[in-house]
Amino acid sequence: MQELLNFISSIFLLLLGTPLHSDKQIESDLQPVTVTPSGTIFGLYNVTRRGRRFESYRGIRYAEPPIGDLRFQPPKMIDKYESPVNATRDGHVCPQAWNNCCRTPPYEDMDEDCLFMNVYTPLKKDRKTLLPVIFFIHQSAFLAKTARSDIFEPNYLLDRDIVLVTFNYRLATLGFLSTGDKIAPGNNAMKDQVIALRWVQKNIRAFGGDPNSVTISGCSSGSVSVIAHMVSPMSKGLFHRAIAISGSPTKIDKMPSDQYTWAEKQARLLDCPTTNSSVIVACLKTKPWRDFARTYDKFYVFDRNPIHQWDMVVENDFGQERFLAIDLMEAIRQGNMTHVPIIINQNTAEFFSMAPPIITNSTILKQMNEDWEMMASLAFLLPKTNLKKALELLRTVYLQNRPLYLNSPESLERLGSLYCDSSVAFPVHRLANLMCRHSTQPVWYFFFTYVGECGYYISPYTGKPDRAVHQDETLYLFPSPYYCEQIGLIGRDAVIVDRMTAMWYNFAKYGDPNPIDADLGLYWPPMTPDNRTYLKISDDLTLHKNLREKRFELWEQLHPIDYN
Known part of the structure; x- marks a missing residue:
């Protein structure tokens, strides 16, 4: 009710004396107002972790609703708003399954009309010059999550002088349907992301952001998206730096040109x-969106496996604007990409949380032991090429040719390590090693091992986080009440927040994460083919070489490529 009163009051103030499309920025004590080339947008004020007041614009529609005839079609950017935009609450969450997994909240505000973005910026009086923009792409396997402000709160990053953009894009079938022909070429969710970037180029200056200093960033599938934008011809000129954390598109198999089986x-x-x-x-165009959401869980064969279902495709040419025209790994090897400075990372125990539901479920565990070929090929995303040898070696090396035992800590560790390496760690290793050879711009590599009070995984033995699992680094960039209380100003966790936000701020502003305006306490050199240095982030920051390369020799043997 208070948000509505604020909005009505600001409209009244405008009608009294300020033209809606004045070049002069408008601001009232009640709420901030920004006049963009696309129209006038009203927001709210908020306060950061350190007590800094900032402007928050939530639920800005950046594309036409992808409903009716626009379902399964490329997005259409909104050029002009017919009336002032009330950006005081989050937009709808895109349709997705909700199975009470991972402490994710239920989404009562789900709807197919979901192409909304949020923009967070310091107060106008605090913006002396145009600020670097961080454009964050949310994670969760292109199947779930949202940019909603209580999932990715801006309260840490807005202590720095940056403009932060988060946004929704279509998920699962509604975003990635691809039949490989002109009926549904695919990649509409990725084209949503492109349209969001184009909206930023057009409008972000009005929020104090520099359209010539945009850092695309993302975690997991968001990281995969970042690399795809570096290759996509649609994304050229829309960004200037990249941060790809805990995710890589350099999978073992080549990218398909359709996903007809899923269709x-x-x-x-x-x-x-x-x-x-x-x-x-x-x-499918005739079905209510709720019918899609209620069936998404049925794509799994067991528990949440296979975790990767709907994905990007290499689009065949039917005269459409193509997001991808070449396999991502091949494009990187050819240097056929937008060359920008990039940060890449992996965590200690990527995807470890996939193991406990198997180790604690006697039925699934029995099936894993007795039908290793089917279960392992699905769980660990193994291609048919060299499959038999891969299954034998993985069972020998990771499980030591022993069965998995119910509620066994040892079995949990072994299975968790296999999930880690197959799904994220080895693909990220491959990405970093390809990028440092074929990009003309510097590549920084880090290993996040810090374990604090926040975590996506809670140990069944201690009731606390006990390792750095997939996505954990984001909790020190974005507070999320579903996983962690907002971190204060003192203590171990507070130090990590300060270091992570310093790294992102330096990189977004200068294209270099090293101490310039914010002190990291050491110089972190870029990775090169002959000097594969990485930064280890724990309680201390330390430099090391050749991250997990001995551990990945097995995977290199199974799926060799020429890195040069």
């Missing part, structure tokens, strides 16, 4: 015919 499965789940792509898409 057929979605059709069957919604009682649609599967005769051809035309009838599949025509029927």
